[in-house]
Amino acid sequence: MISSPKLTPINGAVQTSSPVVEVLKGGLETTVQDYPGREGYLQLGIPRSGPMDPKSFQLGNQLLQNPADAAGLEIQFVGPKLKFLRATAIALSGANNRPKLNQQAIPMWSTVVIKAGDILSFGHARSGARTYIHFAGGLDVPVVMGSRSTFTRAELGGLEGRKLEKGDRLSSFLTKVLETSHPIHQIQPLQRPAFSHQWTIELLLGPHDDELSKGDIQQFIQTNWRVSSRSDRVGYRLEGADLSFSHNAHHHSPDRDEHPSNKIDYGCHLGTLLFCGQTPTILMVDSPSLTGYMAPFTVCQASLWKVGQARPGDYFSFQVIDPETALRRQSDINRTLAFG
Amino acid sequence: MLYETPRYRTSGERHLLVELGASVSLEANFRAIALSRALEASAGLGTEGIKAIIDTQPSFTTVLIEYDPKLLTQEGLKQLCSHHLSQLVQAEQIQLDSRLIEIPVAYNDRWCRACFEDYCKTIKPIEDNLELICRINGLDSIEALINYHSSIEWWVGTVGFIAGLPVLMPLDPSCQLRAPKYDPPRTWTPKGTVALGGGFTAVYPMVTPDGYQMLGRTPLRLFDPQSDQAPFEESPVLLSVGDRVKFVPISEARFEEIEREVTAGTYRYSISAAQSVSLDELQQQPLPLAA
Incomplete structure (x- = not known):
């Protein structure tokens, strides 16, 4: 520790x-x-x-x-x-x-x-x-x-x-x-932060984007995801489309359970976007620190407040950005917070 | 199987997931714990760049690292990990500080049975947890299962999910005790439940949903952030990665006695002093439990 x-x-x-x-x-x-x-x-x-x-x-x-x-x-x-x-x-x-x-x-x-x-x-x-x-x-x-x-x-x-x-x-x-x-x-x-019912959330690829095909990623990005009522300080569950999994995700190690979204337990954190079976779930501030589900994306720091303000029934559309842009977004926020 | 070179996986702007192997093994876990401890030791050195490491979470095949991207780039962190990994000897010879801790367990207890009956009534009828484990693993009685589970030494491979929940793997690689998980998972599990899922044993520090098959219950506290008394004077959790655990069968009466002692603060936890161990040594002969 x-x-x-x-x-x-x-x-x-x-x-x-x-x-x-x-x-x-x-x-x-x-x-x-x-x-x-x-x-x-x-x-x-x-x-x-x-x-x-x-x-x-x-x-x-x-x-x-x-x-x-x-x-x-x-x-x-x-x-x-x-x-x-x-x-x-x-x-x-x-x-x-x-x-x-x-x-x-x-x-x-x-x-x-x-x-x-x-x-x-x-x-x-x-x-x-x-x-x-x-x-x-x-x-x-x-x-x-x-x-x-x-x-x-x-x-x-x-x-x-x-x-x-x-x-x-x-x-x-x-x-x-x-x-x-x-x-x-x-x-x-x-x-002030701008509130909405339709939020644009920026994502980084990883840690497990290599288990999805380009088509899987496109399908995820093009879906307008609805925030489930089963969303809280632990995690936000999303509804919207049936996910299919590409060939990569089906190469199991014997330690994994049946579903292609299962992994050997590994560390996860605020912002990790898990595929819990067919349900995309964004881990929030009270999340567990280990998971057995794969995480193809991570929500950028600068977008986390939007997830935290979304109500059940609101919609998320996602955009993938690169790490440099993500760091710039966060320093932009830090600058606006640095008044006074 | 260990990779020759680790796979570095981006997990947002301030986390890096280092993957050391493709399957669960003590070798991969030893390497993950050793990398995590090396990074934390370097965090204590106090130079600007290395202070940038905020947290590490070792697991069976991975280490998740939280770092401050304003102080250290991802490239710099990868180099630091590669450096530490190159300093590690072969997995079998890695030395780790490890304690041996006895966990008293009332196996096949009435509290877990009540939880099981609640599941059967409110969700769906399922096979008795201990009988299922016996059937799958070719054990002919619940006594044989209890003897087996409490005779082997368990290794804390990772701690997490929630508030000090340890996940343990058998130190003896020939141990093949396995169990499927509940489907759907339970909505609650009694505090202190000792349960088996896949090839792992977990112990629940508090009431929590989960799907491992319940074996029994311990009266010990696994998480106590308020206490400054042993064994919680330095850490709010009882078990840390790299500890070894022996489960000791007790009666329900003894469970209640220990529970009272734990509440009163008079129970003496059986924890050996940390000693440096390697996988080679551990698998040759179990270390004696210190008095």
């Missing part, structure tokens, strides 16, 4: 915390997450976790001048209802699920000043699957294996390793900035 570097101290924040919210309703699955999550524990079977849409999450932290590793809440589809216990500032990023403060609409992508007793609630998003609530200073939950991110399957990190429930209280670090005079920042519309 390679140990992860320790979290950087919270800049501009006093290292004490006090309860900031009480949970009145937990929502569908609201969890504490930080970016980038847990690094260096693949070989223990511990996934990275962290936000499904890292782009929105990082932009949101910047609205509060939070450190990059400040923890916030990830809302999936149905938001929570929260009561604030003290004055603070928050920001909302990701899918626009019609946030309200004391029944009054408040903006996404903007700093919002909060008084003790304020109540935050949500409606439903028309596009996008995940919304983030960021707190000035960041949420204070224990750092477990280098991260505050929740991995519910192993009851790890976050608040007791689980999603939020009614009655929970969360603390955030105090900041030096006076809450009532917190500077208001906004992310301009052009800088």
Whole structure:
């Protein structure tokens, strides 16, 4: 195991915390997450976790001048209802699920000043699957294996390793900035991630593209894939076409099971696109670290946030790009995140 | 079979999958573990280029490497792997640090039987797991199967899937214990279940779906990220790649006793000190379990 570097101290924040919210309703699955999550524990079977849409999450932290590793809440589809216990500032990023403060609409992508007793609630998003609530200073939950991110399957990190429930209280670090005079920042519309129901996802070939013929790859690229309702933080399943397998994939080693998509168990990660039998599956932030299915493609880093924001019933079309272009896409994103 | 030169497979912008052979063998696994450990040792040297290695995941025939493409190009990483591989001696002589760990197992236990009955009732009726393994492997009784499974030494070839789940292969290459997987897979498996699939044994650190045939259940914890007590003071998982495992049959009563001791923190895990072993040595004579 390679140990992860320790979290950087919270800049501009006093290292004490006090309860900031009480949970009145937990929502569908609201969890504490930080970016980038847990690094260096693949070989223990511990996934990275962290936000499904890292782009929105990082932009949101910047609205509060939070450190990059400040923890916030990830809302999936149905938001929570929260009561604030003290004055603070928050920001909302990701899918626009019609946030309200004391029944009054408040903006996404903007700093919002909060008084003790304020109540935050949500409606439903028309596009996008995940919304983030960021707190000035960041949420204070224990750092477990280098991260505050929740991995519910192993009851790890976050608040007791689980999603939020009614009655929970969360603390955030105090900041030096006076809450009532917190500077208001906004992310301009052009800088925000663009949400859709038809997403273009860029892929790299490999690790097992050699097991498909050119025709197989063409068939995969030309299909408009529908996101299955059996999609979550572990993986996104796709529906759309019957895959045929070329001659290459039928040369089995005796250790493999029957189906041509089966391999000897090997390491996989966030972004690996598996062929689970006939079902293409994109591994996401809580994915297993080993698989026995072949992976002809890997989703580019710069496209992962789109997968994380796709709703069941949305469509994916894929484009294959080369590694240099993929690295350039990611540095473009990093540049837009480097403002302020 | 080991390849003469490894196959490097691109797995996105920041992962490289190094494939060392075409089929499962202890030789390929030793080489994969040795490459992974060499890369991690070099990550500790602290020079800019080598710090770029973030994580490694060794498995039966492969090593997955996560690296920082801003610090190290894929070409540079391939060269580093080739360098480490060229430094390795023949697979049979590779020396690896290895511990021997005893895992008590209540074989043919009531908890796995309850899970089996639930599957038969809610999904479809299937043959009893232990009887199926006996039939396929020509063993004449469940006792003979338990004796066989607990008499051989198992090698942790990879750890992963979820939270410290070990996949073990027999150290004795003449062992041919095999089992088909559930089709469709189970939706749940009791925590601590010891199960056989293909030629591998897996142990489940938590309740999880899977398809291996259930043999029994261990009361030991395999994953404990909160504990700072032995054996979890340095790692949150009990078993690491390169460890050896002996399964020790226990009764259901003893299972419950150990479970209480584990919860109370008074159970003493039987783990030998790490010693340097090679495949040649391991296959000639099993090493004694340290007191």
